[in-house]
Amino acid sequence: MSWRSGHIHTAIVSMRVNRWRSLLTMFGIIVGVASVIVIIGITQGVKNEITNQVNAYSKDVITITSTAGNSSSFGVSQVAAVSVLTNQDVRSVSKIKGVIASVPLEFLSGVAKGDKSYPSGLVIATTPQLPEVINQPLVLGAFFSPNDPNPFAAVLGYKASLGLFNQNVPPLGYGFTWHNQQFIVSGVLNRFKATPFSNNTLYNEAIFIPTAAMTQLSINSSGIYQILARVKHAKDLPVVAKKIETVLLANHGGQKNFSVLLPSQVAKSSTSVLNLLAALTIGIAVIALFVGGVGIMNVMLVSVTERMHEIGIRKAIGASNRQIMSQFLIEAATVSVAGGLIGIVLALLVDFGLKLATSLSPSISWKVIALGAVISMAIGIVFGSVPALRAAGKEPIEALRNE
Amino acid sequence: MSLIKLDDVSKLYGFGDATTLALDEANLSIEKGEFVAIMGPSGCGKSTLLNVMGLLDRPTHGTYKLQNRLVDRLSQNRAARLRRDTIGFIFQSYNLLPRLTVLENVALPLAYKGMGVTRRLKAASAILERVGMQNREYFYPYQLSGGQIQCAAIARALVNEPSIIIADEPTGNLDSAGSRLIMELLSEVHKMGNTVIFVTHNPELTRYATRVVYMRDGMIIQDESTSVGQVAKTAKARLYSRPKKSVEDDLAGVSLLMKTVPDKESSEPLPHRKKKTQTKRRPNTKAKVKGRLDT
Numbered sequence: 001m002s003w004r005s006g007h008i009h010t011a012i013v014s015m016r017v018n019r020w021r022s023l024l025t026m027f028g029i030i031v032g033v034a035s036v037i038v039i040i041g042i043t044q045g046v047k048n049e050i051t052n053q054v055n056a057y058s059k060d061v062i063t064i065t066s067t068a069g070n071s072s073s074f075g076v077s078q079v080a081a082v083s084v085l086t087n088q089d090v091r092s093v094s095k096i097k098g099v100i101a102s103v104p105l106e107f108l109s110g111v112a113k114g115d116k117s118y119p120s121g122l123v124i125a126t127t128p129q130l131p132e133v134i135n136q137p138l139v140l141g142a143f144f145s146p147n148d149p150n151p152f153a154a155v156l157g158y159k160a161s162l163g164l165f166n167q168n169v170p171p172l173g174y175g176f177t178w179h180n181q182q183f184i185v186s187g188v189l190n191r192f193k194a195t196p197f198s199n200n201t202l203y204n205e206a207i208f209i210p211t212a213a214m215t216q217l218s219i220n221s222s223g224i225y226q227i228l229a230r231v232k233h234a235k236d237l238p239v240v241a242k243k244i245e246t247v248l249l250a251n252h253g254g255q256k257n258f259s260v261l262l263p264s265q266v267a268k269s270s271t272s273v274l275n276l277l278a279a280l281t282i283g284i285a286v287i288a289l290f291v292g293g294v295g296i297m298n299v300m301l302v303s304v305t306e307r308m309h310e311i312g313i314r315k316a317i318g319a320s321n322r323q324i325m326s327q328f329l330i331e332a333a334t335v336s337v338a339g340g341l342i343g344i345v346l347a348l349l350v351d352f353g354l355k356l357a358t359s360l361s362p363s364i365s366w367k368v369i370a371l372g373a374v375i376s377m378a379i380g381i382v383f384g385s386v387p388a389l390r391a392a393g394k395e396p397i398e399a400l401r402n403e
Numbered sequence: 404m405s406l407i408k409l410d411d412v413s414k415l416y417g418f419g420d421a422t423t424l425a426l427d428e429a430n431l432s433i434e435k436g437e438f439v440a441i442m443g444p445s446g447c448g449k450s451t452l453l454n455v456m457g458l459l460d461r462p463t464h465g466t467y468k469l470q471n472r473l474v475d476r477l478s479q480n481r482a483a484r485l486r487r488d489t490i491g492f493i494f495q496s497y498n499l500l501p502r503l504t505v506l507e508n509v510a511l512p513l514a515y516k517g518m519g520v521t522r523r524l525k526a527a528s529a530i531l532e533r534v535g536m537q538n539r540e541y542f543y544p545y546q547l548s549g550g551q552i553q554c555a556a557i558a559r560a561l562v563n564e565p566s567i568i569i570a571d572e573p574t575g576n577l578d579s580a581g582s583r584l585i586m587e588l589l590s591e592v593h594k595m596g597n598t599v600i601f602v603t604h605n606p607e608l609t610r611y612a613t614r615v616v617y618m619r620d621g622m623i624i625q626d627e628s629t630s631v632g633q634v635a636k637t638a639k640a641r642l643y644s645r646p647k648k649s650v651e652d653d654l655a656g657v658s659l660l661m662k663t664v665p666d667k668e669s670s671e672p673l674p675h676r677k678k679k680t681q682t683k684r685r686p687n688t689k690a691k692v693k694g695r696l697d698t
Contacts, residue, residue, distance in 0.1 A: 006514045013502050313498045316459055317512045317559065318487020320480045395479075397460040400498075 007327045011334040014303075025299045026339030028292020029379060033343030033372045035285040038350050041362035043278040047271050048363055053193060054267045057135050060234040062241050063261045064093070064227040064248070083223030084257045087211075090127075092247045093229050098240045101129040102229040104211065108219060112183075112207060114164035114176035121160060123178065124206045125214040133230045134203070141172045141187030144210050151216060154183040155208040158191040163205075179217055183209065237262050289375065292339070293383035300332050300387035311391050312399030325392035332384020333377055340376025344369055404471050405432035406567065406598055407456055412465035412475075414451050414621075425451040427621035428465065435566070438593045438631075439600045440609050442638060443618035449602045450571055452618070456600065457490050457569045458482045470566075487515055491560030493570035493601075497552045499544040499559070506531065506540040509559045516563065530558045534588055550581030557588055568592055570601035574608065586611050590631075606638035 015022045066083035087104065094102040106125040112118045128145045131138065144153035156164065156171065165171040171185045192203050231240045241260045248258055261269065304311070311324055319327075351362040414426035425448045433439055441449045454460035455467060458474060467475040474485065486492075499508045506527050513523035531537050534554045544552050553573060560568055570589065574582035582605070590611045593599045601612075609615050615635040617625040629635040 006511075006520070010502075017502065309498075310500060313500060314511070314515075315483060316457075316486065316492050316498070318483055318515045318563070320483040320515070322480070323515055393479075395460075396483075397454050400459065 007330040008334065010327065011331040014331060015335060015338070018303075021299060022335055022338070025295050025335055026292075026342065028288055028295045029336050029339030029376050030292075030343040030346060032285050032289030032292050033340045033376055034346040034350065035288065036282055036375070037344060037347035037364060037368055037372050038354075038362065039278055039281045039285065040368050041347065041351050041364040042354070042360055043274055044365070044368075045360055045362040046274055047267075049361070050267050050270055054263045057192070058133075058228070058266070059263050060231045060237065061133060061135075061263060062229045062231060062237065062244060063263075063266050064089075064229065064244065065225070065259055065261065066223070067257055067259050083225055084252065084255075085224035085227055086251075087224070089248055089251055090224070090227055092251055093227060093244055096229075096240065096243050096247060098232050098236045098243070100230045100232050101132045102227055103127045103130045103133050104224040105226045105228065106211065106214065106223065107225050108214065110179055112160075112164060112176050112178040114171070114174060115166050116164060118160060118163040118176075118207075120205060121163070122202060122206045124202075124208050125211045126208055127211055130208065133228045136192065136203075137190050138187040139190045140170055141185070144186050144208075146212075148186070150184055151210060152181055152183045152213050153186040153210065155187045155189060156185055157189050157204045157206040157208070159204045160207050161185075161188045164207075178207070178209075179219060181213075181217055183207075183213075289379060293336075293379040296332055296336055296380060297383040297386055299335075300328060300384055301390070303331075304328060304387045304391040307391075308394065308399045308402035311394055312396055312402065315394075315396035315399060321392040325388045328388035328391045329381055329384050332388065333380035336376045336380030336384075337373065340373050343376070344372050347372070405468070406435045406437075406470060407431070407433040408468040408471075409452075409456070409462075410466045410468075412455060412462040412467060414448070414455060414460065415463045424621050426455065426462070429618075429621070429623050431616065431623060431626075433598060433600065435598055436593075436596060437598055437600075438590065438611060438613045439598075440612035440615045440635075441600065441602045441618060442604070442606070442609070442615060445604075447618045448621040449618055451621075453569050453571050453600065453602060456567075457492060458486050459492075487512060487563060489565050489567060491563065491565040491568045493553070493556050493560050493568065493573045495572040495575040497544070497549070497556045497576075499552060499556060501544055504541050504543055505536065505547070505555045508544070509555060509562055512559060512563045527558070527562055530562045531555070533561075534558045548581070549577050550584050553577060553581065553585050554588065557585070557592070561592065566598060568597055568599045568601075570599070572602050572604065574603065574605065582608070606634055609635040609638045 064085065066085050085104070090102055090104045093099060103126050108123040108125060110121075110123065112121045112123070128143060131143045138155070139158075141155075143155055154176070161171055164176050165174060165185075171188065174185050175182050176185070177183070189203065189208075229240075229244065231237055241262055245260050248260070249256065252258070314324060314327075348364065351364055354360050354362055409429055409431045411428045411430060412426055413424065413428055416423045416425055427448075429448075429452060431452075441452065443449050451460065455462050456469075458469070458477065462475050465475070466473060469485070470489070474482070477485065492498075499505070500511070503511070506524060509531055510523040510527035513526055518526070528537070528540060531540055534557055536551065536554050536558060539547060539551060539555070544555070547555070553576075557573075560570075568589070573589070574585050577585060586608055589599055589601065593611075601608075603609070609629060610632055612629060612635070613631060614626070614628050615638060616623055617627075617637060625637055627635060627637060
């Protein structure tokens with residue numbers, strides 16, 4: 001209907017006339033929309049990175065974890081609990097058809113001392129097949145092998161190599177002590193791209209030693225934390241996972257105290273906490289939006305009262321109730337959509353700032369922007385309807401009497 | 404068949420003790436093509452009558468037929484549609500929207516009719532040309548004189564080609580030159596076949612009308628036809644000769660007297676009475692003295 005274009009014009013004029021008032025009215029909407037978009041952007045960005053990483057390093061790797069302790073996806077709490085996975089399980093898994101290699105990961109602790117002391121070190125006992133599974137080349141040297149004359153060889157994660165030795169010297173062949181035992185560095189792993197909530201951050205800081213060495217030192221470990229199994233063809237993943245489950249169930253006497261995770265599930269479990277955080281923050285942003293809506297309602301009610309005489313004139317020259325109503329609805333929607341647009345621009349700026357200042361790389365999709373626009377319009381219409389109805393229902397003569 | 408027919412129309416405002424009777428069983432029928440002036444002291448219900456006729460207000464009692472259709476109990480929306488299509492309003496305080504240009508103001512009724520922007524602005528422009536305002540189209544109301552604003556308001560009232568023009572003291576805020584301009588315009592509108600109803604306080608303006616209705620206390624007390632160009636008889640009587648005696652002559656001041664008498668008590672009479680008695684007494688005493696002297 002063509003007269004509506006007149007309403008938009010009127011709305012913009014009245015916004016221009018009451019510039020400050022409109023801006024203050026929009027404030028709640030601006031904050032709400034901007035924060036919703038930023039939070040969704042950050043969450044999506046982190047998720048993307050996790051998925052990318054899963055694809056880069058372990059897109060055909062099945063992860064088997066013990067669920068005897070608890071089911072949290074943060075590894076640390078499970079390190080404390082005694083795992084039910086055994087070396088027997090590792091061997092059974094590697095025999096399954098379709099599995100190229102399977103390795104156990106056992107987490108140990110203790111201060112290692114090379115040129116410098118490295119207290120934050122995490123020591124992972126594993127088997128020589130690890131490089132085949134984690135799809136990451138060594139930047140220096142070679143991974144330890146079963147044929148090594150010295151069983152106390154070690155491979156360092158990128159950060160661990162910096163922490164133990166002076167940076168200008170390649171640490172190959174150097175020694176460090178751990179639990180009173182001299183270890184010789186045989187290789188350094190390439191740097192894993194770090195993301196929150198993933199194993200790869202741990203790998204960068206870890207010192208890898210052979211399981212055999214650990215057994216010889218008779219150190220108490222909490223058992224095998226994870227078994228990683230690499231599958232030949234990525235498309236066989238579900239089938240192989242099923243087989244692994246059957247075999248392990250047999251090994252554990254029918255006790256389902258472990259879980260077999262596909263790469264996608266690993267990503268999902270590490271983002272579940274993220275989702276919860278995002279949901280909470282979005283909840284708060286929704287409150288901001290609600291408050292913004294109430295602000296719009298308040299200002300529109302004032303505006304309707306102020307412009308009662310105008311309403312009277314419009315009615316006298318033939319405006320129907322619906323036309324008056326849509327005039328004020330459009331005005332409310334215009335204010336809130338303008339607020340929404342400012343919020344979107346603000347969110348884009350904040351995301352740009354985050355990209356520059358932090359390691360986060362938020363990703364804002366067009367869908368999210370459209371969502372912001374739709375939300376702001378909906379708020380305008382919902383909260384504008386009460387003032388609009390009030391304006392529309394006024395008797396023309398009463399409205400005209402208001403000066 | 405009358406264009407407008409009011410039967411025993413009453414309008415009450417307020418309730419309880421504060422009830423005011425703005426219209427008291429008014430009967431009025433107006434034919435198509437009449438130019439009616441409504442006169443009367445302020446507060447006599449002229450504006451209420453106009454508002455009822457213009458469908459801005461609903462009568463409390465009585466029936467109102469517009470174009471032979473019963474309209475006194477129409478819903479807000481149907482009344483709005485009827486207002487839009489058949490009635491053009493002109494107000495004493497112009498009532499143009501201050502934030503719109505003259506052109507946009509005049510085009511507004513067409514917008515409510517659903518006409519496109521280009522077409523309605525064109526139509527508004529044509530009407531403005533007819534009232535001699537074509538070079539003021541893009542002015543805002545505050546940039547114009549009262550007469551010019553009222554011209555624009557007339558253009559707005561005419562833009563929908565309504566059959567009835569209702570004007571509530573259209574010249575009330577204007578000087579005599581402005582008044583003449585507006586009344587000439589209205590009579591031109593009348594000549595084109597429209598029915599014009601207007602309220603005025605100025606008896607001179609009845610020259611333009613074909614019929615004058617006098618009101619008092621919500622009642623229509625007199626209704627006379629008059630020829631165009633002449634001041635209506637009753638209005639003329641009021642204009643050129645002071646009435647010798649009116650209700651006010653009998654009543655005015657009585658309440659004042661009644662208030663002051665008990666205050667001053669009977670022992671102290673009112674000053675002018677005192678004076679009177681003194682002047683009356685004086686010759687008597689003189690006479691007495693004279694008499695004594697004489698005797």
